[in-house]
Amino acid sequence: MSRTIKMVVFDMAGTTVNENNIVYKTLQKAINEAGYNFTLDEVLAEGAGKEKLQAIKSILKTYAGNTDTELADRIYSNFSVQLTEAYQTAKLLPQPNAADLFSALKERNIFRVLNTGYSRPVAQSIIDILDWKEGTEYDQLVTATDVSGGRPEPDMILFAADKFGIKPAEIIKVGDSIIDIEEGKNAGSALSIGITTGAHTPGQLQSANPDHIIDNLMELLPIIDRY
Incomplete structure (x- = not known):
């Protein structure tokens, strides 16, 4: 089990939420x-x-x-x-294995943060439709309207890190777009990981030089456990 990763920051649409664009x-x-x-x-x-x-x-x-x-x-x-x-x-669904991954991270005492380029009202409406609860599926929601600098600025990640007393080097960022990967890098995250379930193609994701590209959320666990 990883002793150095203490938080995973997930993008929402395309990464943890399937809303069909x-x-x-x-x-x-x-x-x-x-x-x-x-x-x-x-x-x-x-x-x-x-x-x-x-x-x-x-x-x-x-x-x-x-x-x-x-x-x-x-x-x-x-x-x-x-x-x-x-x-x-709209028909909104969790991305495949999102619930299992959230549960596995909780068992590992790793904080689960959702961050998004949406405004807080829009993001909260998505969470309500999915019936996700703070403390159960996730530990914090940070939106573009909670901070001054939007992606690729690192403000949302640093906001979450500050709340939980976590260092950026103890955080993994996961997202489905180039700008997610850039955000993780700009925050000084331990790993910035692209996932192919959303907005950008594997080739587009690769152009941002992520540490890993995954096709399914559960592929994150062995990466964490090896780190």
């Missing part, structure tokens, strides 16, 4: 309603993992050279309304 499909719809024709792959490539207003700004700048902040704000407002509506009928 509802957020990015809604983001694509809101942006394209403003007169664009971006594909879902483009939205995922540039926006995955980011705080969602920042994702909109990045997508507009990268693919259209548009830096109009007022336009981005209007799209974000439209997106927020549409996302609330989408979640009312």
Whole structure:
């Protein structure tokens, strides 16, 4: 059993939550309603993992050279309304083996933190739909609206580390996007691990030089136990 890993910080959508890309499909719809024709792959490539207003700004700048902040704000407002509506009928499920992994980490006395580029109300609504309870499935939720710096800045990880008195070198970050991997590295995490169940392809994940790429959450346990 690992004696040096004391916390795992998990991304939500695509990593621990299977929501069939509802957020990015809604983001694509809101942006394209403003007169664009971006594909879902483009939205995922540039926006995955980011705080969602920042994702909109990045997508507009990268693919259209548009830096109009007022336009981005209007799209974000439209997106927020549409996302609330989408979640009312969405079918959300835990990613395969999420519950078993959370339980195994608890048995090892390893803190389980969920972090996300969503706002706190959106993230909490997902957790409520899944009926996850703080102290049972997870130990803390940290969202983009809880800190000043969004991914790839390390603020969310460092916020969680400070709460539990954990050093960054005792933390593993797991996520399904390039920006998750960069966030873990910027925090000084022991390991920054990509998972192939979400936004980015294995090739895209590899471009961020993760310490490992896994295909299933349970593959994390032997990595922890060897560390």
